[in-house]
Amino acid sequence: MAYSFEQHKITGAIEADDEYWRGLEDGKFQLSRCSDCKTWTWPAHFRCGHCGCWEMEWVEMEPKGKIFTYTRSRYAFDRVLERKDDVPYVSVVAEIPEAGNIRVMGVLAGPEEGLAIGAPVRGRILPPSPKTKNYPSIVWELDL
Numbered sequence: 001m002a003y004s005f006e007q008h009k010i011t012g013a014i015e016a017d018d019e020y021w022r023g024l025e026d027g028k029f030q031l032s033r034c035s036d037c038k039t040w041t042w043p044a045h046f047r048c049g050h051c052g053c054w055e056m057e058w059v060e061m062e063p064k065g066k067i068f069t070y071t072r073s074r075y076a077f078d079r080v081l082e083r084k085d086d087v088p089y090v091s092v093v094a095e096i097p098e099a100g101n102i103r104v105m106g107v108l109a110g111p112e113e114g115l116a117i118g119a120p121v122r123g124r125i126l127p128p129s130p131k132t133k134n135y136p137s138i139v140w141e142l143d144l
Helices: 018-025 078-086
Strands: 030-034 056-060 064-073 089-096 102-108 120-126 137-142
Touching: 018 030, 018 056, 064 102, 089 120
Parallel strands: 102 137
Antiparallel strands: 030 056, 064 089, 064 120, 089 102, 120 137
C-alpha cells in the first residue's frame, strides 16, 4: 500500500506548514508567502509578521539555492538513530534566492567535493521512509 500524507495525518509543529509537507509528498517544492505584501515566510506561519495579513499562499518553485551553512554529524544521536548507518553525514541549510533567501534545511546527498558556504545546490525530494520518521524530505546535491 502506498504511503498517504492524509492517511497518516502527519503535520508540522503548528500545522501552518502542512502544505509544505503535502507538496513534498506530491513531488513539489513550495514555500509560503503573504498574499498581500508578498513577504516570504519560513518557517511557515498563519499570519504575516511583516504586514499582519492572515492570508498566505504557497508558491511552487524549483528547489535551487546556495549553501548558507552546513554541519557534519559524526555520531548517531539518540533522537535520529534512523540515520546511524549514514554517519558521518552532512546537514545543509540552503538559501533560496527565488524566495527572498529564506533558508531550508536538508541532508547533503552525493559527493562532498566542492562543499563550501555559497556553493550552489539543487534539491531532490524523497518519499517518506522510516529513516525520515515517515515524512517526505528534501536532500541537497551540489550543483557545480
